[in-house]
Amino acid sequence: MIDLSKFISRLKRIGQGSGVVTRFAPSPTGMLHIGGLRTALYSYLLAKQNNGKFILRIEDTDQSRFVAGATEDIINSLAELGLQPDNLNNLYYQSKNIEKYQNYAEKLIKQDKAYYCFCSADRLAKLREEQIAKKQAPGYDGHCRTLDQKTIDNYQKLNKPHVVRFKTPRQEEIKFIDIVRGEISIKTDNIDDQVLIKSDGFPTYHLAVVIDDHQMKITHIIRGEEWLPSTPKHVLLYQAFGWDLPNYVHLPLLLNKDRSKLSKRSNDVAAHDYLQKGYLPAALINFMVLLGWNPGDDRELFTLDQLISEFKLERINKSGAIFYLDKLNWFGQQYFQKMTAVEFYQAARNWLSKFDEKIVHQFNKNVSAACQTRISHFSEIKTEFSHLFNDIDCQSKDLVFKKSTKELTLQGLSEVVKDLQNINENSWNADNLQLHLASLVRKLNLGNGDVFWPVRYALSGKEKSETPVELLMELGKEKSLARINKAITYLKKS
Known part of the structure; x- marks a missing residue:
């Protein structure tokens, strides 16, 4: 039984900066999950706050689920986000330390705290079916828990497939402290005899994580609450080895808007x-x-x-x-709006150069200024401002404002072309363009909908876009006049 008062005292002491070591221990079974990112972030913050260490450990013992490129993605994503592990030049891979885990399992066997299990997959499947039929909680029944040494020796001589199971103590109560949830207790009769070493010789997560966390002197284990049910198994292993417990911090689930567990159906998860x-x-x-x-x-x-x-x-x-x-x-x-215009312009061009070099050449400072106040991520430059980089189709009845007419719209656009043609490149600026358009409205006794609306639609092909003046600045004189003339041609033919 753990001395909780001693444990709480130690928890407070470690939490105040004496040798804090945290770890992020992902499995390379996919790209860095957004939930894993939060775990890494919290672990990083706690370590750096206490002048401690933030360790990256690759838990790759489940070879059947290994995804090529996943480890590189995890490392690169953490680096890009500024969460640099302190052991980057000496990363730890569990798959390279299999013999160590096997040796620790053998120690437990010799101490009668673990045992060989030779039950076949068929027997275990049948056992599970029977338990479910009887409305019992599925779990191992301890069939091999008391095998005599002679039987074990015979099975091993026959090379009979086996696993190593932990001999869970019976009729005891396990207690531990979670910093988020407080004291948690569970009766050992509700804990299965967990597998420690699989039939292929690889350790299970439960054995490897306990050994590695102890040897790396991890003081705080920060992970998702889905691991909370596994923690009593880990506590039992710490007790069996005679090691002090670390501090446990189980984070709340990340949820979709409908409060279901975060999934690809609703959001990207990498x-x-x-x-x-x-x-x-x-x-x-x-x-x-x-x-x-x-x-x-x-x-x-x-x-x-x-x-x-x-x-x-x-x-x-x-x-x-x-x-x-x-x-x-x-x-x-x-964050975009906190940047200076120059910072945003350079950052946007850098991003575009990686993903769309075609757009980079058209991405001028006027376009940048419009984007900076309207987007949340750089890929929106391509989607929300596609009208600046691609040909548009303005052949639509929407050229005519709902309170205008085709005739007034044609008049307004025709006069705009005449007026803009006389503005030289040096005078092509926002203040001057606004002045010219507003003057045309007054001089011709037209409404804003007869001039500003069709100019914007002719330049963008959209009902909602930047202002007409912004579009004129972004596209420049030549392209702007070409698009307005195209709209005039359409109206004359329609």
């Missing part, structure tokens, strides 16, 4: 997807940290350095955090 779309890393970090943590007031915008200073485990919520894409987009807009 950090890579958001980075590739051109969300600023700082915006993504700021958004993610608030999914389960709050600063205790209404502040929302934080730099990474500010988060290192402000972050507190005690302010992590128990309830699930909803992933609102609109909120992420808001953060994206805030």
Whole structure:
């Protein structure tokens, strides 16, 4: 039984900066999940706040689910987000340490805390079916728990496939402290004899994670609450080895808007997807940290350095955090608008050069200025401002404003062309263009809908876009006049 008072005292001491070591331990079974990013972020913040270490460990013992390129994606995504592990030049891979785990399992066998299990897959499947039919909780029945040594020796001589199982103590109560949820207890009679070493010789997650966390001197294990049911198994292993427990921090689930578990059906779930779309890393970090943590007031915008200073485990919520894409987009807009015009222009061009070189050549500072106040991630330059880079179809009745007529629209556009043709390149600026358009409206006794509306539609092909003056600046004189003339031709033929 764990001495909880001693454990709580140690928890408080470690939480105040004495040798904090955290880890992010993903399995390379896919790209870095957005939930994994939050785990890595919280682990990073706690370590850096306490001048400790943030360790990256690759838990790749499940070879059947290994995805090529996943490890590289995890490393690259963390680097791009500024969450650099302290062991980057000496990453730890569980698959390279199989013998170590096997040796620890053998120690437990010798101490009568684990045993060989020779049950076949067919027997286990049949056992499960029978338990379900009897409305019992499925679990191993301990069939091999008391095998005598002679039987074990015979099976091993025959090379009979086997696993190693932990001999879970009976009629005991396991207690541990989770910093988010407080004291948790569970009776050992409700815990299965877990597999420690699989039939292929590889360790299970439960054995490997306990050994590695102990050897790496991890002080705080921060992970999703889906691992909470596994924690009693880990506590039992710590007890069996005679090791001190780390501090456990189980984070609330990330949820879709309908409060279902975050899934691809509603949102992208890989950090890579958001980075590739051109969300600023700082915006993504700021958004993610608030999914389960709050600063205790209404502040929302934080730099990474500010988060290192402000972050507190005690302010992590128990309830699930909803992933609102609109909120992420808001953060994206805030961070773009905090940039100078030059910073945004350079950052946008850098992103575009990686994904669409065709657009880079058309991306001028006028286009940049319009984008900076309207987008949340760089890929919206291509989608929301496609009219600037591609040919448009303005052959639509929408050229005519609902309170105007075809005749007035033709008059307005024709006069605009005559007027704009006389403006030289040096005078082609926003203030002068606004003055010319407004003067035409007054001089011809037209309404704004007879001039401003059709000019905007002729230039963008959209009912909603930048202002006519912004479009004239973005497209330049030659392209602007060509598009307006095309609209005039359409109106004359229609």
